[in-house]
Amino acid sequence: MSDRTLDAVIVGAGFAGLCMLHRLRGLGFTARVFEAGSGVGGTWFWNRYPGARCDVESLEYSYQFDDALQQEWEWTERYASQPEILRYLNHVADRYDLRRDITLRTRVASAIFDETSDRWQVRTDDGAEVEARFVVMATGCLSSTNTPSIPGRETFTGAMLHTGNWPHEPVAFAGKRVAVIGTGSSGIQAIPLIAAQASHLYVFQRTANFSVPAQNRPLAAAEQLAVKRDYAALRTRGGQMPFGFDTRSTEVSALQVSDAERRAEYEARWAEGGLPFLGSFADMILDARANATAADFIREKIRGLVRDPATAEKLMPRGVVGCKRLCSDTDYFETFNRANVTLVDIAETPIQAITATGVRTASAEYAVDCIVFATGFDAMTGALTRVDIRGKGGRALRDKWAEGPRTYLGLSSAGFPNFFIITGPGSPSVLSNMVPSIEQHANWIAACLDWMRARGLSRIEAAPDAEDAWVAHVNEVADATLYPSCNSWYLGANIPGKPRVFMPYLGFPAYVQKCDEVVAGGYEGFVVG
Numbered sequence: 338m339s340d341r342t343l344d345a346v347i348v349g350a351g352f353a354g355l356c357m358l359h360r361l362r363g364l365g366f367t368a369r370v371f372e373a374g375s376g377v378g379g380t381w382f383w384n385r386y387p388g389a390r391c392d393v394e395s396l397e398y399s400y401q402f403d404d405a406l407q408q409e410w411e412w413t414e415r416y417a418s419q420p421e422i423l424r425y426l427n428h429v430a431d432r433y434d435l436r437r438d439i440t441l442r443t444r445v446a447s448a449i450f451d452e453t454s455d456r457w458q459v460r461t462d463d464g465a466e467v468e469a470r471f472v473v474m475a476t477g478c479l480s481s482t483n484t485p486s487i488p489g490r491e492t493f494t495g496a497m498l499h500t501g502n503w504p505h506e507p508v509a510f511a512g513k514r515v516a517v518i519g520t521g522s523s524g525i526q527a528i529p530l531i532a533a534q535a536s537h538l539y540v541f542q543r544t545a546n547f548s549v550p551a552q553n554r555p556l557a558a559a560e561q562l563a564v565k566r567d568y569a570a571l572r573t574r575g576g577q578m579p580f581g582f583d584t585r586s587t588e589v590s591a592l593q594v595s596d597a598e599r600r601a602e603y604e605a606r607w608a609e610g611g612l613p614f615l616g617s618f619a620d621m622i623l624d625a626r627a628n629a630t631a632a633d634f635i636r637e638k639i640r641g642l643v644r645d646p647a648t649a650e651k652l653m654p655r656g657v658v659g660c661k662r663l664c665s666d667t668d669y670f671e672t673f674n675r676a677n678v679t680l681v682d683i684a685e686t687p688i689q690a691i692t693a694t695g696v697r698t699a700s701a702e703y704a705v706d707c708i709v710f711a712t713g714f715d716a717m718t719g720a721l722t723r724v725d726i727r728g729k730g731g732r733a734l735r736d737k738w739a740e741g742p743r744t745y746l747g748l749s750s751a752g753f754p755n756f757f758i759i760t761g762p763g764s765p766s767v768l769s770n771m772v773p774s775i776e777q778h779a780n781w782i783a784a785c786l787d788w789m790r791a792r793g794l795s796r797i798e799a800a801p802d803a804e805d806a807w808v809a810h811v812n813e814v815a816d817a818t819l820y821p822s823c824n825s826w827y828l829g830a831n832i833p834g835k836p837r838v839f840m841p842y843l844g845f846p847a848y849v850q851k852c853d854e855v856v857a858g859g860y861e862g863f864v865v866g
């Protein structure tokens with residue numbers, strides 16, 4: 338092995354890359370992280386739009402690898418804001434002295450596997466090359482932004498922003514006419530804050546979304562202390578829930594209880610706030626009739642929150658609660674009661690063009706100074722396929738995945754030895770609390786490298802038959818739910834031409850058990866040598 342050969346190159350310095358680096362260094366491996374941004378933080382570095390905050394509670398959306406860290410870090414709100422999470426990640430980078438192995442402002446352009454040496458040749462966009470035994474993609478599930486190619490976009494003379502790639506300097510909306518295109522989680526968070534500043538805000542909505550109130554609040558010291566007295570209990574509880582955090586999920590069917598009991602449960606969850614709404618009943622995402630009871634409840638709430646009945650009607654989602662990711666908001670629906678906010682239903686009157694001065698739909702032209710794209714991401718695969726990754730026989734990952742991603746456990750893809758993905762397609766990832774999922778993967782990968790080192794092994798890759806069986810299993814689990822029934826980004830349906838394949842794996846506890854069994858079986862389903 339040449340002196341220049343690293344044990345691992347890690348791509349990305351968000352939650353995943355930082356944790357992976359810490360884990361590998363702790364086992365005595367050499368590793369370097371390459372990060373395109375000018376700072377660490379990943380998602381929380383790029384998504385700086387007004388209102389950006391996590392919708393998993395801060396006490397659970399945090400690392401658990403070091404009890405001292407989770408004891409000492411003080412969260413100030415129930416749901417942490419983007420600046421606070423970014424501070425936390427910078428603290429982690431400093432606390433564990435990670436920065437010396439992180440190269441910022443450097444994008445990995447290609448990673449080519451050399452079959453004769455079992456080494457990856459990794460090239461960065463500045464033309465530098467580095468050799469590594471392993472590559473770990475810690476590139477995030479929601480990091481490759483999607484800006485729709487609306488005709489005339491390049492002719493717009495005002496400012497154009499994307500929530501997922503927000504400027505570092507403050508953006509002043511005061512006195513400005515603003516268009517927000519998109520009403521997913523990002524749009525729903527940003528819209529109330531932009532509305533509070535802009536002279537007029539036009540919200541261009543293609544599909545109305547289900548959203549529940551976050552009920553965010555300052556985190557009381559006593560509440561934080563109570564969790565910290567027995568942090569392990571909260572982590573264990575979260576790990577046993579389908580989404581990997583404490584949704585207070587029940588085993589009860591929405592169809593087995595009386596109307597009054599069902600309503601009481603929804604009211605309690607609404608008042609409690611946030612994503613645990615999905616834990617109201619066990620069959621929420623499994624049974625269309627059960628789900629319809631939740632959909633009716635949320636629509637009734639919207640009717641009560643929005644004064645103008647015609648606007649309320651347009652804001653009412655028609656589909657399945659949770660099929661597109663459930664949003665969590667602060668005053669989203671109430672924002673449409675403001676005189677300076679107009680909802681433009683682009684399902685009814687589609688956007689035809691962006692002009693020099695605004696947005697033109699089939700029925701009107703809206704003059705604006707600024708357009709905010711809250712139009713999401715090429716989720717789960719975009720950040721992987723934009724890197725030129727070539728495995729055995731020079732085969733490109735993007736070619737292998739042309740009909741949709743194929744992985745074993747979401748961690749590895751056949752034909753790409755010594756190559757790992759953190760929270761890749763086929764793992765719980767975006768259907769789970771990302772931080773525990775990331776840690777579980779980083780731990781699994783680090784233990785795998787350690788196991789190989791102890792046995793003098795130089796190569797590990799997914800066996801094609803194990804991968805085929807896993808892909809079939811991921812689909813089988815998804816097909817037993819309501820998830821495939823809508824055009825969500827979980828299915829790639831938000832990106833024109835992207836194959837329609839359900840990408841995440843539902844069921845965090847079963848998944849962790851499977852990963853543990855694979856290890857116990859001597860890395861069952863992998864070919865090692």
Ligand code: N01
Nearest residue numbers: 390391392485519520521522523524543544662711712713
């Ligand atoms: O993106 P999205 P996001 N013309 O894809 C619309 C996480 N997240 O950035 O539904 C017009 O959900 C699109 O319309 P439609 C979370 O996992 C978490 O908001 O396709 N409109 C939709 O309304 C989330 O799910 C947090 O019809 C177009 C919107 O743009 C994920 O990130 C906060 C369009 C995109 O919604 C992505 O959320 C933020 C077009 N051509 C994000 N193309 C929290 O933790 C798309 N749209 C709280």
